[in-house]
Amino acid sequence: MSGTRTTDRTGVAPRTGGPGIGESVPRPDGVPKVTGSFAFSSDLWHDRMLWGGTLRSPHPSARIVSVDIGAAVTITGVHAVLLHDDVPGSKAYGLEHSDQQVLAGEVVRHEGEPVAIVAADHPETVRRALDAIVVEYEVVDPLTDPAAAETAPPIHPDGNLIRRIHLRHGDQQVVGEVQVEGTYEVGMQDQAFLGPESGMAIPAEGGGVDLYIATQWLHADRDQVAACLGLRPERVRLTLAGVGGAFGAREDLSMHVHLCMLAMHTGRPVKMVYSREESFHGHVHRHPARMWYRHHADRDGTLVRVEARLLLDGGAYASSSSAVIANATCFAAGPYRVPSADIEGVVVRTNNPPCGAMRGFGAVQTCFAHEAQMDLLAGALGMDPVELRLRNVLATGDRLVTGQAITGTAPGAEVIRTCVDHPSAASIAEDPMALPGGAGRTADPAHVVRGEALAVGFKNLMFSEGFDDYSSAACRLADGVATITCACAEVGQGFVTLVQQIAHEVLGVQEVVLEPASTETIGSAGSTSASRQTWMSGGAVQKACEEVRARLLARVADEHGVELDGLVLVDGLVASLTGDLEVDLVSATSDPIHAEVEFRHAPTSPLDEDGQGDAHVSFAFSAHRAIVDVDVGLGLVKVVELTTSQDVGRVLNPVQVVGQLEGGAAQGVGLAVMEEVQLSDGRIRNASFTDYLVPTALDMPPVEIAALIEQPEPGAPFGAKGVGEPPTITSTAAVAAAIRAATGLALPRVPVRPSDIVFGGGAT
């Protein structure tokens, strides 16, 4: 290997060669993506296609008195106008409960709920048709306060309580010598993926339908769509179209059933693309949360007990709220030993926009709270906040507040120490553009105060509570080329690269082909979420390749009459250790070898009525140190530097891991200082990128990677832990804490608004 290895500020060297595990192998779809030829779902095109559109409720809560489509259907170019009664199968769908209407029938329960769908020859015609549909609503006062939801009249037959989980761990009578209490709030964040919801449905001969869609879980979608269409699952074939980011917002159905209904009704391919404004209404958001905490500790800083009451606003439909509140509750106390806990998590239904999965899944909200509590506790104890954390941080063998003992790796202390010890590269800003306010020229250096803080967190990887999670993959080795089939949804994270690396690692092949992800050709790969795909689909691909490898070696051993354990597979050759046999892979596989597998993780248990149980598979820890500059006069913030350490098990692709850590931190920064879906009586006030602000390159600091802690996780393929979520969990908490350090203010809410800083956190 020649050439200069330069490391940039992340400390990760660029690729020097090698296609296997541990290398920064470039992604196989990189070239099409940089040339613009990669087909995203919004790029789908068919020469006979119609355009689809959706009429949505302008009211958060109303009864539908009547719907008149008469004027709409007569518009030239309109091919279909469909309503609730046109839904052929189940009128409702959902990830955990089938409580969400395909098209609203008698009531609408949130602003933006779909009421009618249209297919026409041009989006302009669609727009006119939608405008021509007359819906008479009887507006009802919306239920918008989650605190009032449980006692309010039910807004859904399933009731207003989606889930209550009351976790009790250890001795409930114990109290600590020192107690600190706080109430915290996290606003509603949006995933704001760049690629809008889009897809195309093509009716199939004989009555089925082919759906090309950007999504996170093809098979779960397929099952729900089939049920709503009244079709057997085999008649509904889903193929993954290029996904422009997901972050949890594509776990629920959006336009899936609508597209299929329109296609089957018109007999034509139908394409739909949501506008950005529509996208804000068309997917779930992160649950806003109100969280009360009381931490108890001994005078020496040992945590004794944590009490918490969490209230999450689930909005109009359940989505994955049950799992989110369980997560929030299980991880509410943070990555610390807590011998006694009383944590109640409640998620309720309101007429606010539906909430569901977003990267971090409940742990983002509670991390913000528990880290604020830990700093409060440190202050009350007169103790260094880092020392307090080190004193209490979890390690392998410790029990969580769910009673589960950590059997895998848990390098919490190392995550903290490496992050804290990493030297800062932050300098004092000289250029006005680098000060808070940026191009607005609002600050001079004299107005700026710098603050620094640490936050630590952890979360489970993968699904929990006894869910039978698995992924499927197939490997076919023929003429020296490995073809992998796996329905794992690539949403940008780089699974497509990993497939190449795994196949090379196991089979020594040079050429690896990954088939398009489809429900037709392979079983479910599970959801691209919960930081699970490297483990589950990576594991499935590994397992399938290993089966092929075993059969290949057995075949060669048999054909050449040699001992099986004397054979190795390396660099495109099957060779004997003695050196007297070499068979190249191409000829050895002229007769293809094929294997199809399902891969499962070790089983988990449900949580009992006290929230106790071995409910999780594995855990990952992270820490962020944030340095911020605050213009205290105006309340404007510039995040100057983020430093992070993360527990990753094993780095399978360094540049892709860095990508996850940097990207996740950006979403955390966004939640800390600028991102919030603002509601007014259940209506979204800022459904656009003009006013839903995500960090630009001028808002994001460099992310210094202090350490990628590699302690291989038992049971994880290659020992690798998922890395996608932890970066969003601790970054928000760290930035908020740094602003507290700079200002001395309590700042119990994120996103921190300028008025929170200027007026001391009380009024607006």
Place this chain on the structure above:
Amino acid sequence: MTIATSLEDACCALASHPDALVLAGGTDLMVAVNRGDLPVHHVVAIGRVPELRGWRREGDHVRLGAALTYTDLLKPDLAVLQPALAQAARSVGSPQIRNTGTLGGNVATGSPAGDTIPVLAALDAVLELRSASGTREMRLDEFVTGVKRTALEGGELIEAIRVPVLDGPQEFCKVGTRNAMVISVVSLALVVDRSGRTVRVGLGSVAASPLRATEAEAYIGGHLDWDGGRPPSAEVVDRFTELVVGATSPIDDHRGSARYRRHAVGVLAGRALARAVGAA
């Protein structure tokens, strides 16, 4: 669609279709078109009319073509004559928006959050409005009559904007909750005219139309040490900022509260003044 190649071209086209959309940079107009809020029938595109794209010095004034883009306003030879306008231009949007959006468009949209508005207000900008029947002039504060409402008549377009070249420091600042690409929560332009011994303060996003803090201006103009150049005392600065705040009538909206806006504009006023004339 008329892609006008001369002013006459544009005016003729507008005369035949007085309800035509006047398209300069399109950065406001096309947002509405894309959303389906603005039906498109006739369009007169004026962005490439040479007379509208240039500027010239006319004695102690600069005459700015209405189709000058924000990028044009940033060019050094113009920026040195109109520094606050250049500062405002740099705070607008992104490079993409700065290359496309125009000065005239910003004025014609008439949004209280328009980034050039406070500067033009502070400079007592005069608009030249042109139609097939001739030219008329109007001051900015007469032209923008309310939120996104202007005195522009059918068949008319903004031809040029005249602003004085002033001898003295100029400051533009804008508060937004992101470091780039953000609609202003409040903005302020402060320009000093040493020869005229006046300080002018233009304000953005704190009233329905272009606003000058006239009481504050009169006060500070009378209290500055014009000859000696000593910075004003803390009491004078405080009173000045109080008067600036007093001139505003901000609202609560999703970008900020009235209370925050009043506070922020006061802070900006003090800082801009300190940058311009020093602080005691």
Place this chain on the structure above:
Amino acid sequence: MSIDPYALTVNGREHEISEGWPGESLLWVLRERLGLPGSKNACEEGECGSCSVRLDGEIVCSCLVLAASAVGQEITTVEGIAPDGTLSDVQQAFVDAGAVQCGFCTPGLVMAIDVLLDSDTDPDDLTVREAISGNLCRCTGYGRVIEAVNLAAASRRGETDL
């Protein structure tokens, strides 16, 4: 719907458009009528930059350009910045630096950086960030993107090969 035909010059080729609705943006026409879907439609209000193209040499949001008004102007899209089957230096740098995740923002970023490096082959960190401040990315946090700019800039300065 038929409209007054107009011609657009895109990536050096002239195209005639004779169908459509009068309000169609350049982004729409590129993607839906000219078979050039490389420019992306993430917001259609000039806030995200994923539709960025070069118009007479300057970087603009094609969603904010009325297609019929771009007659006589030189339009360059991501499909036109390198000969078929090759990558420009910026594109190669993106691949090499791991600056692509979902890729939706990538064409717009590539265009913006291409324009930046045309005028400045040694931009400092702040200059780069300001130049791409109109391009939103939700996946990368901009870290590897800035690295790609540095790689491409070094190549343009002749210090390395891409």
